[in-house]
Amino acid sequence: MEKLNIDKVAKLAHVSRSVVSRVLNNHPNVSDEARSRVMSVVEEYNYRPNSVARSLATSSTYQIGVLSGIFGEESLGNGYWTLLYLGIFEECIRNGYYVRLSFYNSEMKKELHDLILNEHHLDGVICLNEEVTEFTLQTFEDSDIPIVLVGHNPKYPEIPSVDVDNYDAAYKATDHLVQLGHKDIGGMFGDQNVQETEHRMRGYQDALCNAGIEPKDDYTAVGSYSQHDGHDTMEEWIKKHDDMTAVFCASDTLAMGTLLALFENDISVPEQFSVVGFDGLPISKYMIPPLTTVAQPTYGKGEKAAKLLIEKIKNKDARVRHASLKPELLVRKSTAKLS
Amino acid sequence: MEKLNIDKVAKLAHVSRSVVSRVLNNHPNVSDEARSRVMSVVEEYNYRPNSVARSLATSSTYQIGVLSGIFGEESLGNGYWTLLYLGIFEECIRNGYYVRLSFYNSEMKKELHDLILNEHHLDGVICLNEEVTEFTLQTFEDSDIPIVLVGHNPKYPEIPSVDVDNYDAAYKATDHLVQLGHKDIGGMFGDQNVQETEHRMRGYQDALCNAGIEPKDDYTAVGSYSQHDGHDTMEEWIKKHDDMTAVFCASDTLAMGTLLALFENDISVPEQFSVVGFDGLPISKYMIPPLTTVAQPTYGKGEKAAKLLIEKIKNKDARVRHASLKPELLVRKSTAKLS
């Protein structure tokens, strides 16, 4: 079972190395006889072409990169990321691409540069919007390596992107609370600098306005998506805002922290207080009580991102597309009629 | 800013291509003058050697693979996996290795074969024990590509591995319950086929025995690590076992499901029932109530696995090592004295 290469296969099949290459790449112009001779050798010896050599010759690696921020422990554990990644991964594999994962933080410009400048490394890159800096995006836009963004950044209309309809999702979630009779509804949001936050805030505010409720500034908090922030913000609001009876959290993790703060203060959900989350993470079903949340198709986002990227790799001049996926409200046990 | 290659750099620096190569690889026997000429060209043009070509020449890719089962949604979201992966990833990057992630399920023998047979692909592989089949392990052992296992499989003593001391961890957790005065203590375990489960069960049983408590068969459940299983098992036990006052769950996710079942049945934790988990996931801190759990150094496990692998890559004949990491009991709010 020694190591074969294309020449040895050629010799065994009594053809030239070019014929072997043609057979392996499904190129035309090879006789049935030659083809079958080659194939039987390939199968007998279980020969596989060396992909490194192939990459060198074709300057395409069939590897795509995923660039993701290094988040704190808490966000890492929330499952959003893994689900997204799985969507990307499976779609890539289906298309014969391998995936290389890189975490990234702002000090890692070097890694990034190497990524791009060693060009042959990657056929394309998927960037997860959060934490990706202007610099990063700019660098990619300047190079000609295809890239797609998960999330959306209005500054780079030329970069294809995949996102949920954040406005619609936040609107649905808030409106659900409104329909239940709530009037004093807090809104907890994540990362300040991302357009996604802006959209979610607008959805929240519009749902309120359309119901004749005036959004109040001190009922709104913007911080991070962590459980920690959810907990601390709720803690504070419990002390300050006696009237508040419900809250819309812009992530399930935020909601998880919120639920804990409520529990610690003996406020029962949903009897005394309603909570709705955002994401529809697998764990949200097991929160106490099971969380009402607007689910976004996280796996689908990843899958779509991979699809767009591969499309762009295969046809660099393809029209730039910005996909927007639909969220869905999942009503569970953390919300109830205002009594 | 056109694309450079080693020859162009050589020309610009007025040296031969070998000198450039030597400089870039820190080989000796280069005059200071030549070195500095090369370096200044490299910096001016920001030249980076093409890693594919380099791989072809050296037949080492500086890529390591992580082989992981495709779990159901629930387990994916539990954060264990991500933390482990992060540990692996960061240690690899620190050593100049890139990471390629592959999910794997039993039908994917093809992918696996390609992985190995295209040999030049990967310098080494880290296998996550769960879900890795005999076939997989055997295949790797037969090839000469270095591999390390996260978890432990006694059938392959020749494969280096990293694990926590599962016995010790389970013992500590159970003993904690015993010390609080509990006598009727359930034990919920994960995957049947893994040695880890056996060790955790023994730790649980020994802690009981040493306290003069007889472990009962119907107080023990073995299934999966999912929240779902935790929930259903607890649900059943609530109906069947009136005496039970505490449970040791062999994962935090199992505990999360357990907590929900208890909540749904109006059994308050820890006043009427104590729960201890296993893993110390970031989310365990935000469960309701915050979970008492034996934390395993998940990130550290990944880090250690990467260390062992890289060591083995650099020295194929290194002694086989089986690392065993220490767990730590985190007492939070889900356990209390039996009243």
Add this chain to the structure above:
DNA sequence: TTGTAAGCGTTATCAC
């Protein structure tokens, strides 16, 4: 210390 030249295992371009 430096340069020449032979690989590494493919694909791709041409004659035939």
Add this chain to the structure above:
DNA sequence: GTGATAACGCTTACAA
């Protein structure tokens, strides 16, 4: 339809 042969960009004897 087939087979030389030249890339692809690098490392590494070996010779100078």
